[in-house]
Amino acid sequence: MAAHATDVSLAVSTVIFALRPHPETGRMTVWMPLVRRIREPFVGKWALPGGPLEPDEDLAESAARTLAETTLLTPQYLEQLYAFGNIDRSPGGRVVSIVYWALVRSEEADVAVETENVRWFEADSVPELAFDHNLIVEYALWRLRNKLEYSSIAHAFVGDTFTLSELREVHEAVLQKPLDPANFRRQIEGSGQVVPTEHLQTGGRHRPARLYRYNRAASDENNGPLPSRSLPGRTQGAS
Amino acid sequence: MAAHATDVSLAVSTVIFALRPHPETGRMTVWMPLVRRIREPFVGKWALPGGPLEPDEDLAESAARTLAETTLLTPQYLEQLYAFGNIDRSPGGRVVSIVYWALVRSEEADVAVETENVRWFEADSVPELAFDHNLIVEYALWRLRNKLEYSSIAHAFVGDTFTLSELREVHEAVLQKPLDPANFRRQIEGSGQVVPTEHLQTGGRHRPARLYRYNRAASDENNGPLPSRSLPGRTQGAS
Missing domain, CATH: 3.90.79.10 (Nucleoside Triphosphate Pyrophosphohydrolase)
Known part of the structure; x- marks a missing residue:
């Protein structure tokens, strides 16, 4: 040094x-x-x-x-x-x-x-x-x-709660390819990255959809032992 | 800048x-x-x-x-x-x-x-x-x-060819816990990270074991578009 x-x-x-x-x-x-x-x-x-x-x-x-x-x-x-x-x-x-x-x-x-x-x-x-x-x-x-x-990096592109369709659209936008909705749902639910909330999203063109949130317990793949940081007005994880 | x-x-x-x-x-x-x-x-x-x-x-x-x-x-x-x-x-x-x-x-x-x-x-x-x-x-x-x-990072700890037992011992040493041999074999073979060679390892205490090598086609998780480097006398991947 x-x-x-x-x-x-x-x-x-x-x-x-x-x-x-x-x-x-x-x-x-x-x-x-x-x-x-x-x-x-x-x-x-x-x-x-x-x-x-x-x-x-x-x-x-x-x-x-x-x-x-x-x-x-x-x-x-x-x-x-x-x-x-x-x-x-x-x-x-x-x-x-x-x-x-x-x-x-x-x-x-x-x-x-x-x-x-x-x-x-x-x-x-x-x-x-x-x-x-x-x-x-x-x-x-x-x-x-x-x-x-x-990782659960896709969550940075959605709100605190989101439907699985919204999350799939993030994956599709990043990967630039369509994903099968049923397969995507199975994979995401199996990964333990998201947990369902009690709430439904209503008011759209579609029938009400379950809102999910990010499972913070499963989200230790970013920082490890590095001190986590907060930016002004927002909690966020860095690694 | x-x-x-x-x-x-x-x-x-x-x-x-x-x-x-x-x-x-x-x-x-x-x-x-x-x-x-x-x-x-x-x-x-x-x-x-x-x-x-x-x-x-x-x-x-x-x-x-x-x-x-x-x-x-x-x-x-x-x-x-x-x-x-x-x-x-x-x-x-x-x-x-x-x-x-x-x-x-x-x-x-x-x-x-x-x-x-x-x-x-x-x-x-x-x-x-x-x-x-x-x-x-x-x-x-x-x-x-x-x-x-x-990733296939464990390969950096073994030779160009290796038995699945040797690879499992690397995982056990890094993770500091014993792994079930049959489960480990299933996972590694399913991951596509290794391919079997025509050769057997002989001369040890155990019966001859199949030698495997690293599947380079499945190994693009390191560098991405960064130029890969060679160090003197050795080919290696960096990211």
Whole structure:
């Protein structure tokens, strides 16, 4: 462990995923906000929101701050993704970026304002980004799809209570394929990840559907022994 | 992304796990090498091997180098674990440590020499370590046990071919509990992680047993789109 500062800069960036309907097909897909760079290198290119780590900020605090500054959002889920540190990833001098990923609920994403320098993109078809940010987005999408299979991460995209149809639509949107409703119900109920509530959802086009909630007792796959964090106004798990 | 250097130092440390028999019980358990600190802060305390990131080294290269310098080992498996960056984790000034974890085969661990300042400890009962290294070890052990359930990580502890008994002993050593041989066989064969070879293992105390190998087609849960790395003299997967 170094006592002296090295010539390596440290930055924190955040991949933010939300589910939104595609404007043409209407199908739910994964979207993410990007910021336009206003200085070199890569001026004018789109990039992940982020910035240098402030000396008095924890890593996750830094991620949450730049996220709030760019999108006005506080995420339901904020987790460290990976540290990217290839020697030649930044032309202006060596930068190691510790990348977080955040999942936000669709209603939250709706309030996020687009400006000239902040725009939402479909995550599977972002333009050519600054630095190695295309690789980072690709890795984050892979991790999201992979983690959906063995964890309860999908819950970050729904409300505190939800119907199994709503949860299935989240899986379908992330995986970009239709899922058989009966099979999905069997798998989810068998996993112990959700527990039924006493309440029904009414008022939609369909007949009333049972509301479920996330089974917190089965949700220790994120943090392990790491201290869990709270962001302002919201309880959330990070790992 | 910062163009200027911050006042934060960057270090890379490595948690190295190997399976070794416990000297008293003879039972296989998880062991790890630690290095004694020879300067402040925490002089005399045991710590994870590591050091400052060199400006011309990639993160994984740095992890592999300090690992080789302290233990003479090249790991079968080397993966980024987590970046630890709490503000107050180092009394000598702010240090963010990007931690890798490595799994080495028992035969490899046997050649690792102990010196006055390098010693192997049972991972579940290390002494009070420097910095926040106890938390890091605890998190790495949790990750190892967790990942054993949903990935083929156990293969890093066995040879290219192995019997199902050998693989079960790895699971038992990591989880520290006996597993039913018939159940284990069913689960592993059902997972598609291993494929039988044409060969039998002979010469032991038991009747000849089928040798299996790792099914590489089913092993994409590690890297995703990240470029895979080779370390000197060894092919390995990192994520």
